[in-house]
Amino acid sequence: KSPTNNSSKPEVLTGYEVSSPEEQLHIRDIIVYDIPYTWSPEKISAELKLWGNPIKLSIKRQHKYQTLRVKIALSSFSLPQFNTNWTTDLGGIPVQWFPASWTLRERKQREKFQAVVYNIPEDVTMHTLWRDQKPITYLCELGAKSFKIVQIGKGKRKLVGYFKTWEAIRKVLDYHQVLSSEGIKLSWCQHSTPNLKKVPTTKDRSGEKKTNSSNAKSKKKDQQFSSKAPKKSNQLKKPLGQKSKDSEYSDNSKKKAKGGNNSNKEVLAKF
DSSP states (O other): OOTTTSOBOOOEEOOOOOOSHHHHTTEEEEEEEEEETTOOHHHHHHHHTTTEEEEEEEEEEETTEEEEEEEEEEOTTHHHHHHHOSEEEETTEEEEEEETTSOHHHHHGGGSEEEEEESOOTTOOHHHHEETTEEOHHHHHHTOSEEEEEEEETTEEEEEEEESSHHHHHHHHTOOOEETTTTEEOOOEEEOOOOOOOOOEEEOTTSOEEEHHHHHHHHHHHHHHHHHHHHHHHHHTSOTTOOOHHHHHHHHHHHHHHHHHHHHHHHHHHO
């Protein structure tokens, strides 16, 4: 990855100082996803003022988006939203926010229950699904806590909805409402995140990778081989000067063969 695709900037201090003990109780350390990479720190800081009073922030760019960490004194309006909503508005677009104390595993738990609509029409965009700083009524009735549109191929996209429970997913699967005045009908189906666990691999002498299952098979073969090995090892224990009966027999047979060949040559010469 190039440094421009995954670069972080030092903390930006806004210079704001908390003025009251009540405001001190509203301070939260927050991670924010899905901020466009075209937004400057100045624009982000300006948009954050709608949440409250930002104290310091740091930004990390990741491909087309930026991840923000901000320490902010939330307003009395934004604080209840942060406690309950998975998604909020920042500059007219939906962004996901989490407590900064959460681990990546805890953040991924919000992606556990998913439903998806494949091949959504061109009319369905983030602007049609997010209006007036909130999701449209259609998504609210579904109970979607968050959503995103993903490009899955040339000219093909899918709408992914994130839900709090499996029961909420079951309701969505039976819900086929026509979206907006365009007459677009969206049919949801169950979707789950891929299993990212990888089978541990090792390299053999040739440099090729083998899984643990192949290693287990090779160990089993080694055990079978070792059970047969003592017979050969007993033979190797004999003194070097001592020959086995099999070796003596083979030596005699070779001598006879040589002698037979010489006598045959003499008969041919006489003839």
